[in-house]
Amino acid sequence: MRILHQYLSEFGQAFLLLVRSLRHLPSLPRQMGRVIEQCYLIGYTTFPIVAILSFFIGSVLALQTGYSLQTFGAVDFIGTIVGLSMARELGPVMAAILLAGRVGSAISAELASMKVYQEVDALITMNIPPERMLVLPRLIAVLLMMPVLAIVAIIIGWLGGAVVASQVSFIGLDPRIYFDGITNFVAFKDVLDGLIKAQIFGFSVILISCHVGLQTRGGPREIGNSVTRAVVLSLIAILFLDYFITQALL
Amino acid sequence: MKETLNTARVGFFFLMGLVLIYIVAQSLSTGTLFRDRGYELQAQFTNLQQVKEGDDVRVAGVKIGTVRGTALEDGKATAILTINDEVQVPIDSKARVILSGLLGTNQVDIQYGESSEYLSDGDTIETLPTTDLNEIFAKIGDVGDRLDGAFDQVTEALRSITGDEDEPGLFKNLNELVVENRESIRTTTKNLETITDTIARGEGTLGRLLQDDEVYQSIQRITTDLESVATNAKGFSGEIQVLVEDVQGIVRKVEAGEGTLGRLLSDDSIAREIELVAKNLREISDRLNAGEGTLGKLLSDDALYYEATAVLRKAEATLDGLGNQGPITAVGIAASALF
Amino acid sequence: MPETDTSPAPRRALGISVENLRKSFGSTEVLKGISLEVKPGEIFVMMGPSGSGKSVFLKHLAGLEIPTEGKVRIDDINVADDRERPKVRLALVFQAGALFNSLSVFDNLALYPREHRLYDRKTIKEKVEKALAMLSLSDAAEKIPAELSGGMKKRVAIARALVMEPDLLLYDEPTSELDPIMAATISEIIADLREEFGVTSLVVSHDRDLAMTIGDRVGIMQEGELLAIDTPAGIRQMDDPRIKEFLNPAIDLKNPRFKRSA
Numbered sequence: 001m002r003i004l005h006q007y008l009s010e011f012g013q014a015f016l017l018l019v020r021s022l023r024h025l026p027s028l029p030r031q032m033g034r035v036i037e038q039c040y041l042i043g044y045t046t047f048p049i050v051a052i053l054s055f056f057i058g059s060v061l062a063l064q065t066g067y068s069l070q071t072f073g074a075v076d077f078i079g080t081i082v083g084l085s086m087a088r089e090l091g092p093v094m095a096a097i098l099l100a101g102r103v104g105s106a107i108s109a110e111l112a113s114m115k116v117y118q119e120v121d122a123l124i125t126m127n128i129p130p131e132r133m134l135v136l137p138r139l140i141a142v143l144l145m146m147p148v149l150a151i152v153a154i155i156i157g158w159l160g161g162a163v164v165a166s167q168v169s170f171i172g173l174d175p176r177i178y179f180d181g182i183t184n185f186v187a188f189k190d191v192l193d194g195l196i197k198a199q200i201f202g203f204s205v206i207l208i209s210c211h212v213g214l215q216t217r218g219g220p221r222e223i224g225n226s227v228t229r230a231v232v233l234s235l236i237a238i239l240f241l242d243y244f245i246t247q248a249l250l
Numbered sequence: 251m252k253e254t255l256n257t258a259r260v261g262f263f264f265l266m267g268l269v270l271i272y273i274v275a276q277s278l279s280t281g282t283l284f285r286d287r288g289y290e291l292q293a294q295f296t297n298l299q300q301v302k303e304g305d306d307v308r309v310a311g312v313k314i315g316t317v318r319g320t321a322l323e324d325g326k327a328t329a330i331l332t333i334n335d336e337v338q339v340p341i342d343s344k345a346r347v348i349l350s351g352l353l354g355t356n357q358v359d360i361q362y363g364e365s366s367e368y369l370s371d372g373d374t375i376e377t378l379p380t381t382d383l384n385e386i387f388a389k390i391g392d393v394g395d396r397l398d399g400a401f402d403q404v405t406e407a408l409r410s411i412t413g414d415e416d417e418p419g420l421f422k423n424l425n426e427l428v429v430e431n432r433e434s435i436r437t438t439t440k441n442l443e444t445i446t447d448t449i450a451r452g453e454g455t456l457g458r459l460l461q462d463d464e465v466y467q468s469i470q471r472i473t474t475d476l477e478s479v480a481t482n483a484k485g486f487s488g489e490i491q492v493l494v495e496d497v498q499g500i501v502r503k504v505e506a507g508e509g510t511l512g513r514l515l516s517d518d519s520i521a522r523e524i525e526l527v528a529k530n531l532r533e534i535s536d537r538l539n540a541g542e543g544t545l546g547k548l549l550s551d552d553a554l555y556y557e558a559t560a561v562l563r564k565a566e567a568t569l570d571g572l573g574n575q576g577p578i579t580a581v582g583i584a585a586s587a588l589f
Numbered sequence: 590m591p592e593t594d595t596s597p598a599p600r601r602a603l604g605i606s607v608e609n610l611r612k613s614f615g616s617t618e619v620l621k622g623i624s625l626e627v628k629p630g631e632i633f634v635m636m637g638p639s640g641s642g643k644s645v646f647l648k649h650l651a652g653l654e655i656p657t658e659g660k661v662r663i664d665d666i667n668v669a670d671d672r673e674r675p676k677v678r679l680a681l682v683f684q685a686g687a688l689f690n691s692l693s694v695f696d697n698l699a700l701y702p703r704e705h706r707l708y709d710r711k712t713i714k715e716k717v718e719k720a721l722a723m724l725s726l727s728d729a730a731e732k733i734p735a736e737l738s739g740g741m742k743k744r745v746a747i748a749r750a751l752v753m754e755p756d757l758l759l760y761d762e763p764t765s766e767l768d769p770i771m772a773a774t775i776s777e778i779i780a781d782l783r784e785e786f787g788v789t790s791l792v793v794s795h796d797r798d799l800a801m802t803i804g805d806r807v808g809i810m811q812e813g814e815l816l817a818i819d820t821p822a823g824i825r826q827m828d829d830p831r832i833k834e835f836l837n838p839a840i841d842l843k844n845p846r847f848k849r850s851a
Contacts, residue, residue, distance in 0.1 A: 030706075033253070036256065036257050036260050037253075037256065039260040039263075039264070040256040040259060040260050043260065043263050043264070044256075044259050044260060044263050047263065110691075113690075114689075114690075117685060117687060117690070118683045118684075118685065118687035119687050119688070119689055119690070121648075121651075121653050121681075121683070121687060122681070122683060122687040122688075122689070124651075124652070124653060125651045125652070125653070125679060125680065125681040126680075126700070126701045126704070126753065127674070127675045127678075127705070128700070128701070128704045128705075133704070144264060145263075145264070145267075147267055147271065148263060148264060148266065148267025148268075148270075149267075151267055151270045151271050151274065152267070152270065154274075155270055155274065182278070183277055183278055186278055187278060187304070188274065188275045188278045190278075191271075191274050191275070191278065195271070
């Protein structure tokens with residue numbers, strides 16, 4: 001019960017951080033440099049790992065469904081199954097989890113160290129709200145980059161599935177049939193749902209990481225703790241939100 | 251410098267994302283990111299099957315638009331079709347729902363009319379009744395059953411002519427008769443001569459039966475009809491009925507012929523003509539072997555066999571594609587019974 | 590120093606008024622009712638051993654901590670209020686510098702005028718270069734903070750405060766962890782800046798020499814209480830044994846536990 005209360009208050013405070021950050025929205029045009037810098041860190045540098053891992057997620061998905069479906073002689077439907085799972089669920093979730101691991105941890109570490117070494121205090125005495133300079137550009141950047149990461153994850157996952165479906169001997173599915181399964185039964189709405197999901201996940205991950213980083217108190221040892229907390233809270237948020245967003249988008 | 255490079259990378263990356271999203275939207279069946287430009291037609295169908303938003307509208311296989319939506323209006327399934335602006339559809343064109351893929355995707359097919367007036371935005375296009383796949387399956391199943399019966403009868407009829415181990419057939423009986431009654435045959439030869447002459451000239455029932463190609467051709471016609479029946483299930487049952495009746499007619503005629511022969515052979519007055527009969531009969535059997543005449547062709551002409559098997563193969567292929575085991579068995583039995 | 594419009598200069602000197610300031614963290618009371626006044630243009634040194642609460646006191650002045658009780662006003666502005674505080678242009682020189690590690694020294698200095706769009710790009714560059722020159726840091730402009738020594742970091746922090754053209758300068762332990770020569774240099778700089786711009790300065794330190802040499806007035810704090818406020822000369826003449834202890838050079842104020850070690 002206490003843990004639940006603790007998590008809820010974390011999410012509540014993260015939400016308040018969001019509200020405080022959004023107040024600085026008018027300053028955004030002046031912060032384009034920082035937004036682009038964060039876009040680079042959030043999107044460009046995360047892209048390779050997202051691409052590689054979603055390829056394997058798609059592959060293993062095709063392998064598993066192929067193995068199960070060959071019993072019924074229904075391997076033709078691998079494309080549909082992989083297509084829908086990647087678009088609706090695995091693409092966005094994988095992209096968000098990798099974002100939490102790669103970017104969320106880095107953000108919480110950076111902000112925690114800024115907090116511990118009083119850089120955040122220095123900003124406050126300079127009348128530069130940390131929300132404006134540290135949080136807002138990251139939130140905007142993730143909004144711009146997350147759909148790109150998610151669509152990359154989805155498409156590369158599809159390709160991974162196609163490679164496995166056509167190359168593994170006991171499946172041996174013609175890629176054309178595989179992609180027919182995708183184009184005929186995956187609606188653009190499915191992909192759009194996935195992108196919306198990814199957007200919400202990514203936003204939550206960055207918001208939580210910023211919040212945890214800025215909440216850090218004490219000495220340098222707390223930086224490590226903050227990183228752990230940020231990643232754990234992000235993963236909880238992703239899986240928790242996943243259910244409800246899925247429900248809402250169905 | 252590094253900053254500019256990163257900005258370029260981010261910009262490229264972002265554009266790549268947009269392009270990918272656009273491509274995915276356009277590739278997937280219900281891509282509605284940008285509505286196709288064009289005018290709208292309404293089409294009311296008895297049954298829309300699985301036609302859904304985003305399916306293609308095609309004329310002779312060429313895509314001219316998409317299904318923008320489906321609705322139920324006054325109890326009739328209505329599809330709203332968006333047709334590309336550059337395509338003009340004659341006012342008496344007809345739309346129908348057809349199957350376009352093995353996985354069960356449908357499309358709307360438009361058959362152009364003759365009119366020089368064209369449909370414009372908001373008009374309703376005429377439609378053809380939807381062929382229900384399930385109905386086709388059922389019809390093909392029926393056809394298979396009937397074929398089965400028809401071929402059984404044909405086999406039965408042939409057996410009564412050629413005979414088998416248990417029951418001597420027509421020709422065997424005839425042979426025995428000739429051997430046993432050589433004397434009486436010789437005596438009746440003279441009498442028979444005139445009769446066989448007329449037979450040889452193609453007059454009389456047996457003569458016509460043996461000489462006339464008409465029956466053979468009618469069977470061949472049936473076969474060609476069968477072929478068209480297999481491709482177009484409509485009217486199939488009628489043709490099959492004709493086939494069955496014709497085959498039954500052959501059997502009846504043969505039976506009638508047997509009667510005539512019997513009567514002919516029992517008559518003593520024509521015994522002396524029997525030599526001539528024997529000669530003529532040999533001629534007949536030679537012809538049978540050479541594949542002339544209806545029976546001969548039935549027995550030895552490969553063309554008929556191939557025609558029939560081609561029909562069966564087509565039917566089989568159709569049924570195979572449908573994955574329906576019942577009709578295949580029926581047709582298979584029919585094929586093995588015949589050949 | 591040249592009196593051109595590009596030189597960093599305070600707009601005006603502000604006075605500080607603290608009334609019965611109390612602050613508790615949980616059940617521990619760190620500040621137990623502090624009241625004092627700092628006059629505009631004055632250098633006020635708050636002295637005390639480590640853990641006496643003087644850093645917390647300083648944070649209250651900068652608006653980084655909210656008082657549990659009492660008022661902190663700078664020129665009649667309540668700095669505890671987030672909406673009012675921006676009206677005061679104050680600069681806090683942190684003990685460890687608190688330089689932005691991701692930015693070069695130049696960008697560290699330029700951040701404030703850039704963020705608040707005080708000047709155009711060229712003017713900002715000139716002002717930053719002037720501030721760097723004043724603290725003999727011209728060669729370090731393109732370095733990142735991690736490459737700097739402790740003394741340089743402190744000077745960069747002071748330079749950054751200077752570029753802000755503050756109405757009030759707060760120093761947190763400006764001479765700690767520095768060798769005596771560097772400590773003396775920093776003391777001189779603090780005195781020079783006041784000389785130059787007449788800026789009100791409040792220094793928190795346990796450095797007796799610093800307090801006695803540059804302070805116009807000195808406050809002595811122990812365990813959250815203000816023991817005395819007077820001029821350095823006045824402090825020296827006080828009979829209070831606790832104050833005499835402060836002034837005994839044999840006692841290490843940084844580590845009061847070892848005060849008998851000398």
